[in-house]
Amino acid sequence: MRQTIRTWRIQLKSEKTLEDLSKMFNPVLRGWVNYYGRYYKAEMHSVYRRMNRALMNWAMRKYKRFSKRRKRALDWLSQIAKREPALFVQWEKNYLSWAG
Numbered sequence: 001m002r003q004t005i006r007t008w009r010i011q012l013k014s015e016k017t018l019e020d021l022s023k024m025f026n027p028v029l030r031g032w033v034n035y036y037g038r039y040y041k042a043e044m045h046s047v048y049r050r051m052n053r054a055l056m057n058w059a060m061r062k063y064k065r066f067s068k069r070r071k072r073a074l075d076w077l078s079q080i081a082k083r084e085p086a087l088f089v090q091w092e093k094n095y096l097s098w099a100g
Helices: 002-008 018-036 041-062 070-083
Strands: none
Touching: 002 041, 018 041, 041 070
């Protein structure tokens, strides 16, 4: 699953908005949560973390103000996650860890 997220190359989709990314990838993430989340909840944490890191890299590449400023990108995404938790599955589950 983490390798699949890596092959999506989210950071290169800087022409897309966060909502577009959500529409593209949320159905797949939701399917994984429904299938694997029932039996392998601990494994899903690494998938959530990988997706959050991919979104951070996307923000750093898309917005000049976040370039080389990981903390600012994380803070910005955290604010969006708290304001709009339904945007991504891991945010609905209140999983806002960015480390790893």
